[in-house]
Amino acid sequence: MSQHNIRNLTTLVALRNTEVERLQTVMAEKQNLRDRYQKNLERLTGLYTNSGASGNLHPALAGNCGDYKQAVMQMADSHRLDLHMHEADMAVSQQALNAAWAKREVLGKVLVTQQKVVLKQQDAKERKQHDDLATQAWLRGQKTPG
Secondary structure, three states, rough: HHHHHHHHHHHHHHHHHHHHHHHHHHHHHHHHHHHHHHHHHHHHHHHHOOOOOOOOHHHHHHHHHHHHHHHHHHHHHHHHHHHHHHHHHHHHHOOOOHHHHHHHHHHHHHHHHHHHHHHHHHHHHHHHHHHHHHHHHHHHOOOOOO
């Protein structure tokens, strides 16, 4: 394996790292949105539960209070549905992140293995050169002036 191939693998690993980092950023953003959905749901639930009983009020006010509660409950249901859809999207994004991470790890291991192979080849080449030089020096020393 040549240095060119090692550079190519290094570039691929760097690209996979970038992809993993991008997907991690996307997941963090989606987690923040999920947290906002949950906080909004808590607020909406608090609004309709804390609005009080409408039975003791004047009929017009009771109707308004009931309409208000119903509108807030519908909004909360809509938010809940949006949250479930968002969580499903998050699960898909998490799978993509896991797949990208696995690809990066595999490429990283291939790169390390190939780097070791290249180092062994270079070491063997250097040893052979040293051996050849030593042999030449020894042969020169064996020649007797004649």
